Amino acid sequence: MYPLHKPVHPPNVITCFPLSHSRMHQYVIYNSQYQIIICRQHGYAIQSRNVIRHFREHHKIISWEIRQRIAEYVHGLITCQLERLETPDDGGEPIHGLTIIKGCQCVYEGCTEKGALTSIKRHCQGAHKWTEGDNAMWTNQAMQTFRQGPHRK
Numbered sequence: 001m002y003p004l005h006k007p008v009h010p011p012n013v014i015t016c017f018p019l020s021h022s023r024m025h026q027y028v029i030y031n032s033q034y035q036i037i038i039c040r041q042h043g044y045a046i047q048s049r050n051v052i053r054h055f056r057e058h059h060k061i062i063s064w065e066i067r068q069r070i071a072e073y074v075h076g077l078i079t080c081q082l083e084r085l086e087t088p089d090d091g092g093e094p095i096h097g098l099t100i101i102k103g104c105q106c107v108y109e110g111c112t113e114k115g116a117l118t119s120i121k122r123h124c125q126g127a128h129k130w131t132e133g134d135n136a137m138w139t140n141q142a143m144q145t146f147r148q149g150p151h152r153k
Helices: 048-058 064-075 117-128
Strands: 028-031 036-039 044-046 100-106 138-144
Antiparallel strands (some): 036 044
16 A cells, blocks of 8 residues: 555635535545545545534634535535445555555454454454463554544444
């Protein structure tokens, strides 16, 4: 995997103007393959129903008018519910716009579990009876996730 472009921060001065699809790209990325909206600055997917709230809470510098136009653009797209979306497990090319994070992959035979170090340790203890005194049974793995926070997978 290779690093994605760093997120572009919104300009300091924002004026009211019609936003074309190319102008929307400075705020959000639409991935038609997975039918997701990605916040360009944060590098994770946003539910289409939560776009207004996300931009109101996390992008206060962006005017109300621009946030409305972003919401109108997003609501005109076909999007999928993030709860139903599984992060691809194919080790292929990174998904443009999603942040690459440090993670771990379980190396017990036949196991494909991936996650943060603490969750992999918990997985190995529960599923494979691993203990802290044993050798690490995971490898470091660059990963991406659609979600942020407690629903991160």
